[in-house]
Amino acid sequence: MLVALREIRTFEDEILRKKSKAVAKVDDKIRQLLEDMAETMYHTPNGGGLAACQVGILRRLVVADMGEGLLKLVNPEITEQEGEQTVIEGCLSYPGVWGKLIRPYRVVVRALNEKGEQITIEAVGDLAKCLCHEIDHLEGIIFTDKVIEYVKAE
Known part of the structure; x- marks a missing residue:
């Protein structure tokens, strides 16, 4: 499978504010897109997650890797949440x-995995943060909408 790095949309690109559409069928085209997204994320400094809208595609797709292995998620939705950090x-x-x-x-x-199978992920800490951030992207919500204080990069 050839992998293509995708251009990440930034700042005021209007696609970042649009709601993504559900994926009707997990096929080779979707699997290729997930692979491209993963490679794009890995080739970008500080990349822990990426939503399809960030590469200009309004589909409900997310990739994430917070050090515990790559997740490729199709139509992800949060079904439970608790606590706060x-x-x-x-x-x-x-x-x-x-x-x-x-x-x-x-x-x-x-969510569905890249084979189209239903999966459930329980996440805490950094992975929970990442999944919330990426799923927000699918709704056109940017993390800056929720910032309580801006900070300098560490």
């Missing part, structure tokens, strides 16, 4: 911008 976040679409915000400490996410 104060986190520092940045975004590949907003390079150089960092902010403090409140995210759930634990989430349960239901």
Whole structure:
């Protein structure tokens, strides 16, 4: 499978504010896009997650890797959340911008995997933060909408 690095949309690109559409069928085209997204994320400094809208495609697709292995999610949705954590976040679409915000400490996410099989992921801490951030992207919500204080990069 050939992999193509995709251009990450940044700052005021209007696609970042649009709601993504559900994927009707997980096929080779979707699998290729997920692979391209993963490679793009890995080739970008500080990349821990990426939503399809960030590469200009309004489909409900997310890739994430917070050090525990790559997740490729189709039509992800948060079905449970609990607790809260104060986190520092940045975004590949907003390079150089960092902010403090409140995210759930634990989430349960239901999605399809790249084979089209239903999966459930229970995430805490950094992975919960990442999944919330990427799923927000699918709704056209940017982390800066939730920032309570901007901070300098660490």
